[in-house]
Amino acid sequence: MTGMDTKADPSSTPERQLEPQSGLPPGQVERRRRQRDWGPRNTAGVAIASSMRFERIGHDFGKGPVLSDVSVSVAAGEVLCLLGPSGSGKTTLLRIAAGIDMPVSGTVWIDGKLVAGDSVFVPPEKRGVGLVFQDYALFPHLTIEQNVRFGLTGVERRLAREQARHMLSRVGMADYAASYPHQLSGGEQQRVALARALAPRPGILLMDEPFSGLDSRLRDSVREGTLGLLRETRATAIIVTHDPEEALRVGDRIALMRDGRLVQHGTGEELFYSPVNLFAASFFTELNRFQTRVSGGVVDTPLGKFAAPGLGEGAQATVCVRLPDVLVDPLTADGPGLPGRVASRRFVGIAELLELYVEGCEEPVRARARAGALPAGVTDVRVRVGEGAEMVFPE
Secondary structure, three states, X not given: OOOOOOXXXXXXXXOXXXXXXXXXXXXXXXXXXXXXXXXXXXXXXXXXXXXXEEEEEEEEOOOOEEEEEEEEEEOOOOEEEEEOOOOOOHHHHHHHHHOOOOOOEXXXXXXXXXXXXXXXXXXXXXXXXXXXXXXXXXXXXXXXXHHHHOOOOOOOHHHHHHHHHHHHHHOOOXXXXXXXXHHXXXXXXXXXXXXXXXXXXXXXXXXXXXXXXXXXXXXXXXXXXXXXXXXXXXXXXXXXXXXXXXXXXXXXXXXXXXXXXXXXEEOHHHHHHOOOOHHHHHHHOOEXXXXXXXEOOEEEEOOEEEEOOOOOOOOEEEEEEEHHHEEEEEOOOOOOOEEEEEEEEEEOOOEEEEEEEEOOOOOOEEEEEEXXXXXXXXXXXXXXXXXXXXXXXXX
């Protein structure tokens, strides 16, 4: 299924752009124009959510470890985002959760029952999981309704048809039950893939970067519609993404991964405001970085001196400050902060990106300020760091 390349090119066929070339009768094209929204809420039915736990998972493909000692869990009804750069092991862990791959070491548990490891392996069809692949993996020779019915094995045909049409209605795709995947845009195919995965009411839904193929105009709306449907069905979900903003918006909890290892697991607020290391801090936002050494329990930077708890005397350290935490005001005789000069400023909508020359700093200090907060034409400024906004990590 994963090898099928059935997804429409999102860069050239956004959700409604495909209509004139679809070959549909004029009446159906008009219905498509009207059918812009997802179906009524609270009509999808409720799944019996399951929990899942990974314990010390290790895996490789013969070229070195892909996963190393990964332990993480997702509670029933929770949305967990597996976040990290390419090659961090996110998709491999998802495939192990689904039962597509068997871990080399460690165990997988669903609702406290062992499903992988210690000579036990429960196949995918018996795990109660639903899958949404990155390329949606819709069967090109089946209609949309037949694609959704495909997962309803063991269900009487009439009931399967009713359930399939019900889920298509909930995702706003009922009018396309007789259409084929190539007649749909990327966003519409994503809705069908979601309906197919949720039709059997799985205890756990696994999604591999489900929104990455959508253009920016669609991504937010499809993502919010999907999240609303997950909340409505109360299904547990594990969603793979490389987009930190998406993880913050979607996940109840986030598991940040790097090079096959778990870096940090917690809520979005915990990862953003209390990162465990420099990698975790830099993954969520741009940073100003200053290399320094600890002296007398503090670190000295061009933006001031800061406490360095937990670091020994003389230890090398990296001090980080997020761009919005660099505060910039017009230069006054008695104002707080260090003198600086504006090197450049760029308007980016509701904010401005500033580059500032500060004494003692070889590279410009970057700041992100509310547009208009610094009067036009001002070049001499005072620069300071918001209270407690600095982050100090060992080198």
